[in-house]
Amino acid sequence: MLPADLKKNLQTKIATVSHPRELVVDVLFDIQMHYGHLTDEAIHEAAELCGMAPVEVEELATFYTFTFREPVGKYVIHVCDSVVCWMNGYQTIREYLCSKLNINMGETTPDGLFTLIPVCCIGYCDRSPAILVNRKVHGSLTPAKLDQLIEKIKMENPAHVE
């Protein structure tokens, strides 16, 4: 169930546009923010809000990269695997992340903190190799930098540290 204020908020937002369905991606992002990922319930709620059929929303949710239909961690790390990053050390970064977090691409750490997902070019080729952490970019990465980043996040989320 969506919290009343979020629902209200979305309803007001939708009321301002002429076609409710044009906001479906924004609604999905907001609901995703609430649940962490798009649960089946979330799909139905988004559908109801936008006046669409659930399967129409599902069509979009399964289409886009940034709508997660499966559970993800608190921090979603998108690792760019397109050609420039690939040329400049994507392999190293990916392997380092996988071994450091002890998961494969597409998986979530058991503590629910990190999810690793490959992504196509994120437009930071000048700072390759680059990753997005919750859509915030981190470029020109080295293993040392990654260590810092992950340690910092882990520090900020003590509850998740086992």
Next chain:
Amino acid sequence: MTLWISGYILLLVKFGLVLGCLLFLAAYLVWAERKLLARLQIRYGPNRAGKFGLLQPIADAVKMITKEDIIPAEADQSIFLLAPTVVAATALLMFAVVPFGESLAIMGQRIPLVITDLNVGLLFIFALSSLGVYGVALGGWASNSKYSLLGGIRGAAQMISYELALGLSLVPVVMLAGSFSLVDIVNAQSGYPYILVQPVSFAVFFISAMAESKRIPFDLPEAENELGAGYHTEYSGMRFGLFFIGEYVHIQVLGALTAVFFLGGWHGPFLPPFVWLLVKMIFIALVMIWIRGTLPRLRYDQLMALGWKVLVPVSLVNIIVTGAVILMVG
């Protein structure tokens, strides 16, 4: 009066004997042909019914008689039924003028060993052999099947063509013997058989005779691989058997005629006359089988060319030569 009656009895006895012998011989000729043909082809031939398959003809006869007589729905029924009998009957009738030996004298009566000694026996034979064509042509036509029809047409064309050569080939023989009667012809050969003086005539006669009896290599009317079985494709059971009998009686008739015209008929040393005739007949039949086992079938145009372009001219030339020789020798 009694003479009249005894003559009839005698005739009937002769009929019975000749018919029985012919049919028996025909049956065993089939056996012999199958057996010999098999050996020519390194096979065994019939060997299941009796020792050496000797009971095979009887088995065949039983089968033929008991098999269903199928008449095609579209066939011309009466003619279809009649045709085989024409073939068989004409073949059998030809034997009426074939002499088996000198006349016997029993109880003071002179019994000629021929069913009837016609003074135009030769013509009688030609007439019957021409009639045989009707059986083939009618059978082929009445079946209302394209294979049969083609077979019948071929048969008619072939027999008409070779009839001529056959007749011409015998003109020298008649010239030599001076008679149309078969008895006279045989008697004329008491010294030497005509084959010695008329080898060309013999060859033409033999080839034409084979063509007349539709034997390989002249079996185009029934050519199995192109026409099914030709004019008798649609026949089954004993009606088919009649065609079969006709063919094998024909072989015997031709064997006998060859013997009569060229091999001195029943003349021969040591053995009784009719045995000689039999031996000569069988010999000719065996030669025919041997030819069958060796030669492939002619093509239709080859067949016609052989008949018209080779055999007829050759026999004509032979007649002139023979006539000239007779005139010269006197």
Next chain:
Amino acid sequence: MTEIQQKNISILTAITAIGQGFATTFKHLFRKPITEQYPEEKRELPARSRARIVLTRDPDGRERCVACYLCSAVCPVSCISMQSAEKPDGRRYAAWFRINFGRCIYCGLCEEACPTSAIQLTPDFENCRRDILTLVYEKEDLQVDHGGKDAAYNFYEYAGVATDEGPKGSHEKESPPVNVRSNMP
């Protein structure tokens, strides 16, 4: 002149050729026949001879026939009939399968059409019966307990349908099932 000579020669050769032919056949008269005496002498037929039809089994001993009707469709004499049905595990099979050997002409088209190698022709050819109804073979009569000529083949390993052979994606040359809701791009 030369032409006539040549013609003479050709007639001569023809006659000798015919003569040779007669000689050959005559010689054959004295050779021992090569015929095999069938019921007394029996010989092993090649494995691919086409005679009695069987229904073979998978390597694991299960029915191969999926009752796809291809053999009955291709049969030129319409001697095969069957009814397909589904097993609880999702396999398609023949609820009944019947071949009328009274009609069968042993052409082998059914075997060629069979996509699962189930129906096969065997060299077993002595199948004459007096009662024509006994020539109608049911599934039980046709089934054998081996894989015949193609012993290793298992159709369900390749077909891609979910059965007890394995779920989707577990068969030969298959990727695991697509997860359409995956977070992976």
Next chain:
Amino acid sequence: MSNKYPQILFQNRKPDRIATMAEYKESGGYQALADALSNRSPAQVQEEILDAVLLGRGGAAFPAGRKLETVAEDAPHPRYVVCNADEMEPGTFKDRVLIHADPHMLIEGMILTGYAVNADKGIVFIRPEYEGAAKILEREIRFAEKEGLLGENILGSGYTFFIDVHRSGGRYICGEVTAQLNALEGRRPNPRKPPPYPTQKGLWGQPTISHNVETLCCFPHILRNGARWFRDLALTETGAGTKIFSISGKVNRPGCYELPMGVRLSEIIEVHAGGMVEGSTFKACLPGGASTGFLTPDFYDIEMDFDTLRKKGHRLGTGAIMVFDQKTCLTAATVNLLEFFARESCGWCTPCREGLPYIKHLLTLIENGQGSEDMIPTIKKMSAQLWNSYCAFAPGAVAPVESLLVYFEGEVREHIKLGRCLLGD
């Protein structure tokens, strides 16, 4: 190192922060808007743009002025202007830099475009990776509205225009104009096949003008300084204006550089990008993003201009130059590019959906040394056949493959012969 060429779009670019509205105005911003609203008719605006030979900077290089003209005078309202900020071509990042450098330039460009076609609403369609840029735009749009530069009755001219920022869900195909319209409508972003063209029936069936960020940013400058000035900025006869080149790969200073149209590739690499990195030599580059073909050292001196490259059988695309050195296996790079394209195909038409994975699979086998000689003609033929797909996605996707097999066929065959990749990984 400073740039000797005039900086037009990057005039207010600062290394550490975004140009404010005040700074933009100071550099002459919004003058073109005020001038157009009061002194020019929409038709005149269109004419000026057409005159400037401004070619679309998003990759297709369609004349921007011509596109404006296709919106009929009596077309129904509302009309839309869509700003395509869904920059997902690998190697391209100019739009992000532009928005981060001077967001108001884009806003003014959009208003001007809106004015030129009498549009009612502008929508910035932005990719979710650029969340920062989206936030900046939203904020600056609010500022502009407060200043009366946007919204109802702009600068008292009676012209009303609103701008919304719309976030994509993140897919390459959303950058395709017609697919983008579907995405904006909350439908699956499959491309639509014209006709009708978006300028007749676009978003919600209404006339819609869609432009790339960089194209829109050129509008204020053209209108302020004139079409002639804009054309003269280019170094070549056929080019017009400046182009932002985003250079990445094995160069010392990757980044965005505003250079005149027609600048030589060698100059871009050696002067502006600081040359190749230590120990690397130039092997090839992709001149305009992932959907263009490889430029070999033979083209090292080429003038970077839409027309020149087209004549040589290449495309300038987005002007995103990715430089490969001799240590990079181009087969592997192409496999990576194909991986990207196969993943991003929307799945609408068969050649793209199935053909790209097919070619990718074959090329991967070759790269891994499991290939065979007969795969090369198969790939060639199939690449050519992919040109017959529904939208321009698949032809773009096979561009690197086709050029790989033209210029580097030997290298590919080497893989097959040796059964492995010569250049590691």
Next chain:
Amino acid sequence: MPTLTIDSRQISVPGNTKVIDAAERLGIMIPRFCYHPALGAVGACRVCAVNVKEGPMTGIQMSCMLDAGDGMVISTHDKDAVDFRMAVIEWLMMNHPHDCPVCDEGGHCLLQDMTVSGGHGMRRYPGPKRTHQDQYLGPLVQHEMNRCIQCYRCVRYYREYTGYKDLGVLGIGSRVYFGRTGDGRLESPFAGNLIDICPTGVFTDKPARFKGRKWDFERAATVCTHCSLGCSTITSSRYREIIRQEAGISPDTNDCFICDRGRYGFGYANLPDRPRQYRVNGNPCSRQTAWAKALDLLDTTANTNNPSTVALLVSARCTLETLVTAKHLCHRKGWHGPVWDAPSGNDIKSRNALDALAPELVATMKDVRESDFILAIGTDPVNEAPVLTLALRQAQRNGAHITVIDPRPVSLPFDFEHLPTSPEEMGDQLAAIVCAALGGTDLSHLSPAGKAFYDDLVLRNAAATVPDEIVVALKKSRHPVIVCGTHMVNEDLPVLAGECARMINQPERSAGLFYVLPGANGFGAAMFTETHTNAGLLLDKIKSNDIKTLIAIEPEGCAHVHSSPAMAGILKSLDCLLVMDYLESPLSRAADVFIPTATVFESGGIFINQNGTGRSMQPLYMGGTPIFQTGRTGPPPRLFESDIPGAEHVPAWLPLADWMGLSLSPDNSKRRLEILKYTIENEPWLSALPISGDTGETGIKLRIPNRRLNEFASLPHTRNNAGNSNSPEISLYTVEQTFGTELLSSGSPALDEVIPQIRAAMHPADAEFLNLADGENLTLVLDENHELPCNVKIETDMAQGFIFIPRRPDLPWPVPGFAPIPLHPDQIRREKGDLR
């Protein structure tokens, strides 16, 4: 008319023709997957590539996307085009499983055909195959996603064509998935068409799963008999069992699609308990015995009683041959009837409708699809004539305004206007709309009757208010169609609707009139049954002993009165009951003589659909007990027999013709032609039908004997005020539902699972008055002997003062639904405790 050259042959086609269609006119079949005439072109599959040699765009082009242009030169067998098509097939086959042997589509699979004809015979792609998990889509459609070739036909059909929204395309790229959000039955009652429309085996017929292959089926074009629309179907049978039905193509009626009721409703013909034996007094007997007994009984009655004590009952499921023979028999013998056994006075209303149907106004389904304004009154399309919904949807997609005036909670899969109105007020609403739309129109050309009618409309107009947009839409409309039902209306409404259509038919606006009639042959039944009687009167006459002998031929309502003492009493007062039917019913069990009849699949027959189009079908198969019943699960018995077991049945007209003294040939097919000849020649109205009985693909439009366009009927001016809202009574109506109420299809085992639970729909206000909540169980006390348990379903979108329950044949019913039943609140009990 552009003229273009395709493969060196020229053709002229109308503008806007696609090249693929132009080629088809030349007989050149260009391969296609995503293209479908009903769905249009989208250019997704790319398999219809041709090479354009001359034209605006040369080179490889998709023929489905390309408008035929003047002077185009096109090659379909050019090497480039063939190569490209072969490549497309290879791509499609990359991931297609090799499971054709176990796939039900095998044998009529477009992909198989295209793969073979496209020349791609050998797999070249070395990679693994993609797989998908399947979904459960309900009992009718089987899903096997591995086989998908992503042509998008299914979603385009399901979402765009029908308007239902629970099937979609999920995912992206090569992992796109066509399915629902989760397992579950497809909501659309037209989901079965997915089976036809899928070019390969993703959606297959579940009830027919693994039953056989197309080449083994006896197939014939048939006409659907599950409502009055007369959709084209193609029926397949094998081993004396009907296996499956597909949609036939008939542009004037169903286009390319049918509803699931029509698709799966054939089950009654296969039922194991279908009566296949003659019976005398309930005991099985031979045909001769039963025949003799029947003759004997009829003779006795005719001698001892007046012939008018014999009555003949027919229904709308009888074929035209049966109806005509029955009529002539009655006339010749002086019997009572034939009486149309129709519920709810549908017979009278249908006759009224046909009286008002001017030939010029007759609208076909095609007219409905192409209409721009549709006013549906007294009909619930999805439930009464499902395929009409699809026609409405097509009109709506093209921008038509659709209004439904009906008391029921009508739901359609698209946007429309619903005015929930009680049957009494529907006429007023209609009058108000027409009147308002005609305001300002010049009506001077009207005849006096027309003027009088208009005045009546104006009078009625005052009684109702209607939304303005309907009036505006009607005013703008060029091709409005009035659709009028016959079930949920008063007796005069069909006439009113017909006259209104006449009224709005102006020079600038050509109006159409479309009636929804009861039963497959409602048209025929209305034409050939006696007008002065009906089933209700017949029952009265039996009760009063005026009728002593009843011959019931394939009856509708009377047959399905379950164990009702009242009915049993009625039957007891008969001297003789003769039943002919192919369904088992209480009536057939009570018959003195029972004659099993053939279904339309076995006997063929002509049906006249609601717009007067005669459609015939040929017999599909001989009939007889299906082999799966004689052989159980095992093989069929190994017997040589000349008789087909269970094929004793005769067409219903045969005994009638026999009694009438017609001498018919003993040969089945000859006999059929003879009765057709008799039927057509003896009814001048049917003369347009060919004596061969072959009406072709689209049927033959009959000339409806009727009034001219400018004649108006005079209507009763006063309206029936029976439904007084102050009365505490609530009217209980039995209504049709897509599944479960139509007599024939409700016996189909395939549909068992989709028949919904019996729920009593009521307005929230009524529910509040009765103190009932949604989902609550309640019992309706019909009389002292009959109670009906059901479940409350509160519907906001319906008229007040009604309870609607589905008219299921298995309802315990005191009177077989001839009229609405007024219920006093006391008769509505909550299951637990008393009301209030």
